[in-house]
Amino acid sequence: MTIRVLVVDDSSFFRRRVSEILSQDPNIEVIGTANNGKEAVEKTAELRPSVITMDIEMPVLDGISAVKQIMQQTPTPILMFSSLTHDGASATLDALDAGALDFLPKKFEDIARDKEEATKVLQQKVKEIGRRRVGGFRPQRATLNQASTARTTPERSTSSTLRQPDRTFAARSTPADSRAATKSERPKASGKQYKLMAIGTSTGGPVALQKVLTQLPANFPHPILLIQHMPGAFTPAFAQRLDSLCRIKVKEAENGDLLRPGVAYLAPGGKQMLVEGRSGNQKLKIYEDDSARVTYKPSVDITFASAAKSYGDSVLAIVLTGMGADGRDGARMLKQAGSKIWAQDEASCVVYGMPQAVASAGLSEKSIALDDVAKHINTEIGCG
Structure with missing residues (x-):
């Protein structure tokens, strides 16, 4: 099963870097990129990826808002990239609440001790959450009522x-x-x-x-x-x-x-x-x-x-x-x-x-x- 990925980030360098890493795995295919949340919502509906990698801070529409819209319109497994700061942590938790499945640090040196291991972690994360696509997305209506x-x-x-x-x-x-x-x-x-x-x-x-x-x-x-x-x-x-x-x-x-x-x-x-x-x-x-x-x-x-x-x-x-x-x-x-x-x-x-x-x-x-x-x-x- 090939995992089809949409890479979303406002940095062209980061989009290219993530795309290159994921494409090294024969079971992963990068089918498109987007440079803001609005474009991510549109391309998700158009391309129907297996997984989306998503930045949080982006122009036009931020990552959290994009996650919410995607989950409402075209539910898809989403992996967030986050900065390792208190604000980054809070924003990432908001993204998980909105429906994202997992996250990784945006700095690859924070993911693992060396580049090769960080590459494997990213590829494995994408494949694991991509496999949850099998059987379809199943939204559960139970909410956490504060x-x-x-x-x-x-x-x-x-x-x-x-x-x-x-x-x-x-x-x-x-x-x-x-x-x-x-x-x-x-x-x-x-x-x-x-x-x-x-x-x-x-x-x-x-x-x-x-x-x-x-x-x-x-x-x-x-x-x-x-x-x-x-x-x-x-x-x-x-x-x-x-x-x-x-x-x-x-x-x-x-x-x-x-x-x-x-x-x-x-x-x-x-x-x-x-x-x-x-x-x-x-x-x-x-x-x-x-x-x-x-x-x-x-x-x-x-x-x-x-x-x-x-x-x-x-x-x-x-x-x-x-x-x-x-x-x-x-x-x-x-x-x-x-x-x-x-x-x-x-x-x-x-x-x-x-x-x-x-x-x-x-x-x-x-x-x-x-x-x-x-x-x-x-x-x-x-x-x-």
């Missing part, structure tokens, strides 16, 4: 405008499979007792985490660890956004944080997050990881493994949408310790990589559609 879910106080308000529908691409499936995947399963509690919940995710994770966390009650009885593959410049803005939308508290994890009930700790981008201690006195260790052997920083495997050592059989671990297999080894350690593992199902994933790795290894107890994950959590934990 008014009904956010904690609001006179001193605290949110400027976020997260009112866009959550959109995912249907996976390869037969009509019967689709009906089975979308059928709402009535969850039943296992009766198991927990002391911690941990969630690992990557591509498609920001929207998936929003959907899950905004449905948890303010009195959620356990700490929550969040491991999202994301640059360090993005995690403060993402934690702040989640905190403004959720009834639980969400913060970027800091070294020495004591784990408290009803608080979600987001692993800082570019660093590792470990759990240390036992018997209700667990705290977080955040550290720089210069090891070339570790691909992901933060790594789901590393955090899950430390949770297994510290909490033993008292963890509910969930692996959501994401590329690769990060989380599988850590999930194995958790399962060996007696903890419970769940995975997101294929049909609702942006990329069925990480959940598939856990499911294929026989580690997950069940695969759950994204829309149903929070319902299963609340029932299992006993707060639904």
Whole structure:
């Protein structure tokens, strides 16, 4: 299957550079370019690409507005390019809310350690989200309603405008499979007792985490660890956004944080997050990881493994949408310790990589559609 790409950027140099990199892959064909958002909307309707790469800051029509229009008129997988700044992070999160599936730093040296690796990452990202085109685009009408879910106080308000529908691409499936995947399963509690919940995710994770966390009650009885593959410049803005939308508290994890009930700790981008201690006195260790052997920083495997050592059989671990297999080894350690593992199902994933790795290894107890994950959590934990 050839992935047909439309490259959108107001810089002719960047359009040419991205086009040349993508064209090196025999499974990718660049079918056109656009130099502003308005032209991107028009060419998407005309050329029907498999994937669009999109800049955020452009004349005539910016990238976020272009994403919104494309998703309304000609829904297409979109990969955003972003600057690694606070403003760039906020704008990228807005683009994901509008329907974009993933993002990469605009400076290629920020993507990977060398040019060859950065090239492979870009090509792989485009191919992965392009494959979600199979089966067609499936917009989901459920929205994140701030008014009904956010904690609001006179001193605290949110400027976020997260009112866009959550959109995912249907996976390869037969009509019967689709009906089975979308059928709402009535969850039943296992009766198991927990002391911690941990969630690992990557591509498609920001929207998936929003959907899950905004449905948890303010009195959620356990700490929550969040491991999202994301640059360090993005995690403060993402934690702040989640905190403004959720009834639980969400913060970027800091070294020495004591784990408290009803608080979600987001692993800082570019660093590792470990759990240390036992018997209700667990705290977080955040550290720089210069090891070339570790691909992901933060790594789901590393955090899950430390949770297994510290909490033993008292963890509910969930692996959501994401590329690769990060989380599988850590999930194995958790399962060996007696903890419970769940995975997101294929049909609702942006990329069925990480959940598939856990499911294929026989580690997950069940695969759950994204829309149903929070319902299963609340029932299992006993707060639904």
